[in-house]
Amino acid sequence: MNKWNEHFDFVIAGSGAGSVVAALVMRRAGKSVLILEKQAVFGGTTARSGGVLWIPNNPLMLADGVEDSAESALTYLNLIAGDSADAPSSTLERRRAFVLRAPEMVKFLIGEGIRFTRQKYWPDYFDELPGASPHGRSIGVEMFDINQLGPWKSKFGPGYISVPARRVRWYKLVCANFSQRYPESAW
Numbered sequence: 001m002n003k004w005n006e007h008f009d010f011v012i013a014g015s016g017a018g019s020v021v022a023a024l025v026m027r028r029a030g031k032s033v034l035i036l037e038k039q040a041v042f043g044g045t046t047a048r049s050g051g052v053l054w055i056p057n058n059p060l061m062l063a064d065g066v067e068d069s070a071e072s073a074l075t076y077l078n079l080i081a082g083d084s085a086d087a088p089s090s091t092l093e094r095r096r097a098f099v100l101r102a103p104e105m106v107k108f109l110i111g112e113g114i115r116f117t118r119q120k121y122w123p124d125y126f127d128e129l130p131g132a133s134p135h136g137r138s139i140g141v142e143m144f145d146i147n148q149l150g151p152w153k154s155k156f157g158p159g160y161i162s163v164p165a166r167r168v169r170w171y172k173l174v175c176a177n178f179s180q181r182y183p184e185s186a187w
Contacts, residue, residue: 008034016044021105024112041157052119055102056137059110060118066135073099075131076124106139115142 056073
């Protein structure tokens with residue numbers, strides 16, 4: 001039987017995006033943190049995602065002069081999510097908390113050294129609805145050389161998309177009408 005003799009202020013189950021952000025917050029507060037992951041590689045289901053975050057009123061939009069507000073984002077989000085009993089985790093209170101706090105999360109992560117890019121070519125999915133942003137509210141993380149992780153590189157599984165191209169170029173390759181709908185001057 002293995003005996004462990006380690007103590008941590010916080011132990012987090014799973015290594016997805018939410019867990020990692022929580023760990024960074026605790027580390028910033030001077031706490032010791034351990035993330036436990038059941039898989040052989042780091043990242044949970046987040047590692048298999050497309051890597052785009054829908055963050056209303058985010059700092060990158062504001063820096064580009066794109067106006068947004070919590071009210072318009074919440075109007076849009078409520079129209080999309082509705083009042084379905086099938087989605088108990090998407091209450092009005094949770095949506096409001098997300099819309100108000102997500103921009104703070106992005107600011108925090110930028111302060112931790114994460115380099116985001118605004119996905120200027122990615123409007124809200126239903127951009128004809130009230131509250132939608134035709135300029136998009138999506139952000140992604142800049143690509144980096146995974147070799148910079150040294151021995152930790154082997155702790156990460158393959159990503160969802162394994163294409164040596166920036167995201168915008170990849171979309172141009174797979175979407176025949178991309179250039180027509182989103183001319184290069186728009187991004």
